[in-house]
Amino acid sequence: MEFFDSHAHYNDERYDEDREIILREIYASGVTNAVCVGYNFKKSELAVKIAQSHDFIYATCGISPNDIEDFSEENLKKMERLAQNKKVVAIGEIGLDxxxxxxxxNLQKEIFIQQIQMANRQNKPIVIHTRDAVMxxxxxxxxxxxxxxxxxxxxxxNPELIKEGVKLGFYISFSGNITFKNAKPEKAIAQVPLERLLVETDCPYLTPEPFRGKRNDSTKVKWIVEKIAQLKGMPKEEIARVTYRNAKRIFEI
Ligand SMILES: [Zn+2]
Known part of the structure; x- marks a missing residue:
């Protein structure tokens, strides 16, 4: 089985000690594509650097709603130059929190909109971070x-968000949170058509059960695939294949 981790942060300090080892491990485990996601200028630059030195890693660049202090006209210009790198597959993560x-x-909205316009100029998709800001x-x-x-x-x-997101033509990516004991992901997962489904670890965060509390990495994406397979009543090989194909389509890899 091959897996595509559509959202990981190998640009996080928590990998500074063993980044190369982890990247080798995840590839060996079957994660043959992963996207390293930026969230401010420096971390976007590092994501691109990591992607440039590893064939199977791609990058995104953007300023997240939790990194607003990083926003300036100058940084946005620098970001747009960075976005032209051929390993940059999307603008993100951007959005509202x-x-x-x-x-x-209001500032979050303004910066989100400016980066949507940048994505359109660069002809790239966006990676959305949204929390408590559905409407x-x-x-x-x-x-x-x-x-x-x-x-x-x-x-x-959130059923409303998923319904509207799918209607707008967007992909829905699920992470380790669907494996948590108090989560109720059944309805949400049933709402997403197979051809819009993606999986991600969001590592080092959101470590799935049964590893909760430990540092996350892309080898654990298979637990998310398994959970979705279980809920959809489908073989996990099929979920792995579909999510892999979907990720390649949206990122144009
Ligand atoms: Zn993230």
Whole structure:
């Protein structure tokens, strides 16, 4: 079985000690493609650097709603130059987060929109981070359509968001949170058509059961595939194959 981890952060400090070892391990485990996702300028630059030195790793660049202090005209210009690198497959993660940041919602929206426009100029999809901001996220996507669409990363298990996201042509990516004991992912997973489904680890965060509490990495994406297979009543090989194919399609790899 081959897996595509559509969202990982090998640019995180927690891999500084053993990044090369982990990347070799994940490839050996069958994760033959993974996207290293940026969230501010420096981490986007590092994501590109990692992607450039590993054939099977791709990168995204963008400023997340939790890294707003990184936003400036100058950084946005630098980011757009970085986005032209051929290993950059999307702009992200970008979006809205009213859970961690309630006081700067208008600024978050403005920066989200500016980066959607950048994605459209670069003809790339976007990777969306949205938390406690469902309606505003959907409204922005309707008002500022993304030419190449994109992905709801670590998609909240919110029926309205999934319904609207799928209708808008976006992909839905599930992470380790669907394996957590208190999660109720059945309905959400049933809502996503197979051809829009993706899997991700969001490592080093969101380690799936039964490894919760440990540092996450892409070898654990198979637990998410397994959980979805179980809920859809399908063989895990089929979920691995479908999510792999979907990721290649949206990232144009
Ligand atoms: Zn992330």
């Amino acid at each position: 009213y859970y961690w940041n309630k006081d700067n919602q 505003d996220t959907i409204e922005i996507l309707k008002t500022y359509p993304v030419t190449k669409k994109g992905i709801f990363h670590c998609c909240p298990l």
